Amino acid sequence: MTDFSKIKGIAFDLDGTLVDSVPDLGAACRATLLEMGLSECSDAQVRNWVGNGTTMLMRRALHNSLGDEPSEIQMQQAMPLFTQHYETCLNQYSQLYPGVADVLPQLHRQGYQLAVVTNKPYKFTMPLLEFFGIAPLFSVVLGGDSLAKMKPDPLPLQHVQQQWQLSSEQLLMVGDSRNDIRAAKAAMLASVGLTYGYNYGEDISLSGPDAVCDHFEQILTLLASK
Numbered sequence: 001m002t003d004f005s006k007i008k009g010i011a012f013d014l015d016g017t018l019v020d021s022v023p024d025l026g027a028a029c030r031a032t033l034l035e036m037g038l039s040e041c042s043d044a045q046v047r048n049w050v051g052n053g054t055t056m057l058m059r060r061a062l063h064n065s066l067g068d069e070p071s072e073i074q075m076q077q078a079m080p081l082f083t084q085h086y087e088t089c090l091n092q093y094s095q096l097y098p099g100v101a102d103v104l105p106q107l108h109r110q111g112y113q114l115a116v117v118t119n120k121p122y123k124f125t126m127p128l129l130e131f132f133g134i135a136p137l138f139s140v141v142l143g144g145d146s147l148a149k150m151k152p153d154p155l156p157l158q159h160v161q162q163q164w165q166l167s168s169e170q171l172l173m174v175g176d177s178r179n180d181i182r183a184a185k186a187a188m189l190a191s192v193g194l195t196y197g198y199n200y201g202e203d204i205s206l207s208g209p210d211a212v213c214d215h216f217e218q219i220l221t222l223l224a225s226k
Ligand SMILES: O=C(O)COP(=O)(O)O
Pocket: 013, 014, 015, 016, 049, 050, 051, 052, 053, 054, 057, 117, 118, 119, 120, 121, 177
């Protein structure tokens, strides 16, 4: 079993890890497709399209409706519409996953440094964290557009590591997607894979995280097992 006793900082993914955001992402996708006169999509489909940021999400939604790659003009038409719709419904139906509201403050009290490393654009990330009252717990928040590269590139995790002056043994990545686990491996960090989120319909254990959790609260047990 991986030894988590050296961990001093934890980077959390957002969508599918802290927040179940598909109901609002789905609504924004559907409103965009409707305005473009295209056929709609279901939340079940959107679950499998989340993971590489909202531009890729919209690209996948357009591809599904068009039956082909969207043109750049269609993408340029879609993105401002998506932004407008998602800004309106951002926290309408989205919810923190069970345990998140209790566990994050506990980890903070225990002295862990906490970060959010998401592929969601920063402009949607901060309002969500603020809405759920968890923003003050994080000393670093990186959106998918905060740096030159997003997960699965290791850059955002390396940035967090540098900010906190931690060795690779001291930083842990917690996420629901193969992008999180790949980013962690590329940055030589340990990772925890959560099974309840979004991962292209794929079992997260196939990505080889150091531990797999079905519930957010299990992170406390993992960190306490020395
Ligand atoms: O916006 C996305 O596609 C995914 O966001 P995440 O990295 O927080 O899961």
